[in-house]
Amino acid sequence: MKRLLNVMGVVVLAMSGTAAKGQNGGKFVPPKLVSAGEIAYPVNSNSPGFVALQVNLDGNANIQNIQVMRDVPPLTSAAQTAVQGWSFAAGTLNGSGAPSSIQVTAVFNPFNPAGVGLPSPGLGPAADVGSAPYVPARVASATYATYPPNSTAFGTVVLDVRIGSGGDVKRVNVVHGVAALTGSAITAVKTWGFSPAKRNGKSVDSRTVVAIVFPSPALGTQ
Secondary structure, eight states: OHHHHHHHHHHHHHHHHHHHHHHHSSOEEOOEEEEOOOOOOOTTOOOOEEEEEEEEEOTTSOEEEEEEEEOOTTHHHHHHHHHTTOEEEOEEETTEEEOEEEEEEEEEOOOOBTTTTOOOOOOOOOOOOTTOSEEOOEEEEOOOOOBOTTOOOOEEEEEEEEEOTTSOEEEEEEEEOOTTTHHHHHHHHTTOEEEOEEETTEEEOEEEEEEEEEOOGGGOOO
């Protein structure tokens, strides 16, 4: 009987260790953007800028809240309103949906045909991300996209960007495009620098979202 109890104790300890590993380790797949739409460039704004939002999702991919990481009024509210209507796939841990976060960087691009008079992005400080178990990738350095010359197109290009554990851009997928502008958006993003995502303090591969909002040339204010 004593030997049986000892064996049972070993089994219980082994099971406890497995449970702990499932909670703290296991295979984690980061969240991603599934569908997106236009972001309205505020007609009462004459300044470009970079807005950074952290979208916090539950295990069923429902948006729990959107944190403002880089604020540029009144551009921020336009970005928040649009992102609320977008769809995401939740992150997964060992194959099951898990609460997670993904960052959306909304770039309100200046009207700059062929790069003429291209201003500095002026990223400004971002909010502290804290010490959560999973911290999504963030934009560290960036440039505006160049508006194609001889084009009258405008609208929002939304990109799903895969970021390596070293902060490198591995792949850029188009989620929402504008035929005449998508190429310029991709070209710009491939030159950006990123801080990689971290899980339990370790840099990991992840995805981030970049939305570049090209203004209408008719506005005449950009």
